[in-house]
Amino acid sequence: xxxxxxxxxxxxxxxxxxxxxxxxxxxxxxxxxxxxxxxxxxxxxxxxxxxxxxxxxxxxxxxxxxxxxxxxxxxxxxxxxxxxxxxxxxxxxxxxxxxxxxxxxxxxxxxxxxxxxxxxxxxxxxxxxxxxxxxxxxxxxxxxxxxxxxxxxxxxxxxxxxxxxxxxxxxxxxxxxxxxxxxxxxxxxxxxxxxxxxxxxxxxxxxxxxxxxxxxxxxxxxxxxxxxxxxxxxxxxxxxxxxxxxxxxxxxxxxxxxxxxxxxxxxxxxxxxxxxxxxxxxxxxxxxxxxxxxxxxxxx
Amino acid sequence: xxxxxxxxxxxxxxxxxxxxxxxxxxxxxxxxxxxxxxxxxxxxxxxxxxxxxxxxxxxxxxxxxxxxxxxxxxxxxxxxxxxxxxxxxxxxxxxxxxxxxxxxxxxxxxxxxxxxxxxxxxxxxxxxxxxxxxxxxxxxxxxxxxxxxxxxxxxxxxxxxxxxxxxxxxxxxxxxxxxxxxxxxxxxxxxxxxxxxxxxxxxxxxxxxxxxxxxxxxxxxxxxxxxxxxxxxxxxxxxxxxxxxxxxxxx
Numbered sequence: 441x442x443x444x445x446x447x448x449x450x451x452x453x454x455x456x457x458x459x460x461x462x463x464x465x466x467x468x469x470x471x472x473x474x475x476x477x478x479x480x481x482x483x484x485x486x487x488x489x490x491x492x493x494x495x496x497x498x499x500x501x502x503x504x505x506x507x508x509x510x511x512x513x514x515x516x517x518x519x520x521x522x523x524x525x526x527x528x529x530x531x532x533x534x535x536x537x538x539x540x541x542x543x544x545x546x547x548x549x550x551x552x553x554x555x556x557x558x559x560x561x562x563x564x565x566x567x568x569x570x571x572x573x574x575x576x577x578x579x580x581x582x583x584x585x586x587x588x589x590x591x592x593x594x595x596x597x598x599x600x601x602x603x604x605x606x607x608x609x610x611x612x613x614x615x616x617x618x619x620x621x622x623x624x625x626x627x628x629x630x631x632x633x634x635x636x637x638x639x640x641x642x643x644x645x646x647x648x649x650x651x652x653x654x655x656x657x658x659x660x661x662x663x664x665x666x667x668x669x670x671x672x673x674x675x676x677x678x679x680x681x682x683x684x685x686x687x688x689x690x691x692x693x694x695x696x697x698x699x700x701x702x703x704x705x706x707x708x709x710x711x712x713x714x715x716x717x718x719x720x721x722x723x724x725x726x727x728x729x730x731x732x733x734x735x736x737x738x739x740x
Numbered sequence: 741x742x743x744x745x746x747x748x749x750x751x752x753x754x755x756x757x758x759x760x761x762x763x764x765x766x767x768x769x770x771x772x773x774x775x776x777x778x779x780x781x782x783x784x785x786x787x788x789x790x791x792x793x794x795x796x797x798x799x800x801x802x803x804x805x806x807x808x809x810x811x812x813x814x815x816x817x818x819x820x821x822x823x824x825x826x827x828x829x830x831x832x833x834x835x836x837x838x839x840x841x842x843x844x845x846x847x848x849x850x851x852x853x854x855x856x857x858x859x860x861x862x863x864x865x866x867x868x869x870x871x872x873x874x875x876x877x878x879x880x881x882x883x884x885x886x887x888x889x890x891x892x893x894x895x896x897x898x899x900x901x902x903x904x905x906x907x908x909x910x911x912x913x914x915x916x917x918x919x920x921x922x923x924x925x926x927x928x929x930x931x932x933x934x935x936x937x938x939x940x941x942x943x944x945x946x947x948x949x950x951x952x953x954x955x956x957x958x959x960x961x962x963x964x965x966x967x968x969x970x971x972x973x974x975x976x977x978x979x980x981x982x983x984x985x986x987x988x989x990x991x
Contacts, residue, residue, distance in 0.1 A: 488991075491831075491832055492831070492832070492990065493828065493831050493832070493990055493991070494990060494991050495986060495990055495991075512834075513834040513835075513836060514834070516832060516833065516834040517834045519832075521832055523825075523828050525825050527824060527825035527826045527828055527829075528824070528826060529821075529824070529826045529829070530824065531753070531754050531757050532753075536753075540746055540749075540750050541829065543742055543743065543745070543746025543747075543749070543750075544743050544746055544747065544829065544830070544833035544834075544835060545743065545833060545834060546742040546743050546834070547742065548742055586829065
């Protein structure tokens with residue numbers, strides 16, 4: 441089966457800065473894939489290369505088997521991209537933007553599909569309003585609608601829920617899930633790891649331009665599984681016996697312990713009692729993708 | 741081809757939405773030039789015997805408007821799209837590089853020629869102007885607009901800020917237009933400056949265009965056609981290749 445996205449040995453540098461170093465990965469057809477990484481890790485650069493907005497120094501990329509540079513017209517037809525920035529053309533209304541977008545992809549009229557997509561995104565009341573007058577959330581929806589005008593088999597969303605209110609975020613999740621269930625391959629970058637955990641079957645993590653992890657969400661959670669115990673005590677002097685459990689010291693100074701079993705809570709508390717320390721606050725929770733993310737990012 | 745037509749339509753709609761600014765205003769400006777220069781100079785300057793200075797001025801002003809607006813259209817469209825970021829929609833679209841070039845070129849030529857046509861039409865109300873050969877008028881208007889459209893596109897692609905486009909316009913396009921014989925015949929210049937003018941391609945556009953009205957020119961219209969044609973084809977090739985290379989558009 442053809443991969444929806446095929447990324448082979450991509451390198452890209454800006455001056456002396458290596459934005460991407462030898463990145464290779466495939467996204468299968470019909471997959472819901474998350475591309476994660478801290479700011480500056482190279483997510484947007486990778487997406488830009490896939491979309492042909494940016495030219496790689498070396499390596500190759502293909503969308504549904506069509507090479508992004510040698511077969512650029514075909515590759516672009518297969519791909520819908522929702523850019524991260526809230527860009528729009530201030531000369532046009534929502535309807536005009538979507539009609540023009542359809543035309544760019546060789547589709548005349550397209551009124552039925554425009555109707556369907558915009559009502560799915562809650563844009564039906566804004567169709568004849570100028571893009572300038574829309575709120576940020578509405579502009580974001582128009583960007584999503586634009587990317588779908590040519591019913592692309594592969595859709596890339598670059599932080600679609602950044603700066604979006606909770607209601608719209610949930611709405612977009614539902615919409616993306618729906619698209620995925622209809623057979624569209626979806627690639628998502630996001631800072632909300634909860635989003636990736638809920639939606640995506642597989643996760644790739646970029647760190648300093650390199651692919652630091654690539655696995656199913658389930659496997660990653662399993663690999664970094666365990667229980668997190670977040671503690672604050674009166675003295676905050678760590679007994680040496682607890683060193684092996686300590687995962688990190690959080691930004692606000694709290695200890696984060698990694699436990700394999702709930703019974704180890706007692707071990708920690710016993711040790712604290714032994715040094716006559718007292719617990720002020722305590723949170724106990726299962727590891728989530730955010731923990732995985734930080735573990736990967738901190739690994740050397 | 742739907743992609744190409746859509747882009748052309750979008751580009752035409754873009755300037756049509758602000759038609760007072762993009763078409764009406766330059767026509768008014770040209771008429772003001774005409775009013776003032778003709779009032780002051782009508783009986784003092786003779787360029788060709790049997791052609792009054794006011795008549796002489798009309799094609800020059802019309803061509804100047806064609807050139808400036810063809811330049812303004814391409815450059816402002818690209819730089820606006822770049823600054824606002826919406827150029828991404830075009831860069832993501834499956835429209836070939838040549839079609840992108842052609843759509844922008846045509847839109848700019850149409851705007852330039854529309855404004856020039858408007859200037860001539862508006863002038864006819866006040867001034868009696870005859871045409872000698874309509875064919876040459878159209879040829880030079882279209883080729884001149886095409887050359888400036890290419891320069892506008894190049895400026896828009898090269899510039900990163902609006903004021904860089906303004907630099908291109910004010911320090912290159914304006915001087916070359918004014919020094920090309922819009923307001924005078926180069927025969928009225930000292931020998932040295934006549935030679936300098938002859939190395940300015942803008943001179944041939946205006947001289948050839950004027951020939952279409954009066955049947956008189958400083959150089960033969962065939963020579964002008966050749967020069968303007970070669971410049972147009974060369975600049976088109978450069979502009980197309982710049983678009984194809986992705987220079988400053990695809991990083």
